[in-house]
Amino acid sequence: MCGASTTRVPEAADARRLMRVFAKLIGRHIEREQLLETLRREHDSYRAFALTDPLTLIPNRRAMVSELNRALANAERRGEVLHLAFIDLDGFKQINDAYGHDAGDRFLIAIAEKLQNALRGGDFVARIGGDEFVVFGPCSSGTPDAGRAAMRERLSEVTSGTFDLGVAGLDYAGPSIGAVNSSPGERDCAAVLARADEAMYAIKRSRNRRRVVNG
Numbered sequence: 222m223c224g225a226s227t228t229r230v231p232e233a234a235d236a237r238r239l240m241r242v243f244a245k246l247i248g249r250h251i252e253r254e255q256l257l258e259t260l261r262r263e264h265d266s267y268r269a270f271a272l273t274d275p276l277t278l279i280p281n282r283r284a285m286v287s288e289l290n291r292a293l294a295n296a297e298r299r300g301e302v303l304h305l306a307f308i309d310l311d312g313f314k315q316i317n318d319a320y321g322h323d324a325g326d327r328f329l330i331a332i333a334e335k336l337q338n339a340l341r342g343g344d345f346v347a348r349i350g351g352d353e354f355v356v357f358g359p360c361s362s363g364t365p366d367a368g369r370a371a372m373r374e375r376l377s378e379v380t381s382g383t384f385d386l387g388v389a390g391l392d393y394a395g396p397s398i399g400a401v402n403s404s405p406g407e408r409d410c411a412a413v414l415a416r417a418d419e420a421m422y423a424i425k426r427s428r429n430r431r432r433v434v435n436g
């Protein structure tokens with residue numbers, strides 16, 4: 222029995238069976254890829270949903286906290302300073318009360334748009350609560366104090382003036398804005414936000430006093 226080969230030559234039926242198995246495997250691979258793509262897209266949209274303010278469609282407080290922590294760490298590494306502005310709309314409750322909640326919503330959307338349009342490279346804006354917004358960004362030129370004052374001035378300018386609320390026009394005097402610089406080694410976003418919040422309240426108090434004095 223020497224030299225006799227036992228290798229079987231595949232027949233047409235075997236080849237067809239192999240082709241069917243192969244086609245099934247490819248089909249399953251494509252299905253898995255499609256499923257992964259759907260999951261990826263759903264993950265992205267849930268993430269965007271969790272980080273976006275539903276009214277103004279700009280980033281929300283959660284997004285701000287994570288971006289601010291990242292920006293503080295970057296600034297620390299590069300030896301740079303960050304400017305941060307805490308913005309609180311004065312008399313917003315009165316706008317709601319006088320013109321209605323929808324007009325109040327339109328005002329918030331307009332403010333968010335104006336802040337977004339005023340951003341410079343590397344700046345970030347978020348609506349962190351009812352009538353509160355935060356803007357931060359790197360000090361790009363000049364001294365930190367001059368940069369902080371310039372940012373405050375720019376934000377104050379764009380958020381004051383005439384607004385179309387749909388039901389009426391509003392001549393708005395502008396919000397209270399507290400602006401601070403990050404300090405070297407400051408990595409805790411809560412501390413920077415607290416300082417900016419304090420600065421904002423100091424301005425709000427002095428504005429309210431002036432209003433009372435002016436009658």
Ligand SMILES: Nc1nc2c(ncn2[C@@H]2O[C@H](COP(=O)(O)OP(=O)(O)OP(=O)(O)O)[C@@H](O)[C@H]2O)c(=O)[nH]1
Binds near residue numbers: 312314315322323329
């Ligand atoms: N239209 C509208 N109003 C909101 C929204 N979220 C919060 N508010 C209202 O915003 C108002 C915020 O209250 P305050 O900050 O005390 O109002 P304020 O008149 O700006 O007070 P000051 O900051 O002291 O000037 C409340 O009346 C809330 O009901 C919103 O999404 N849309």
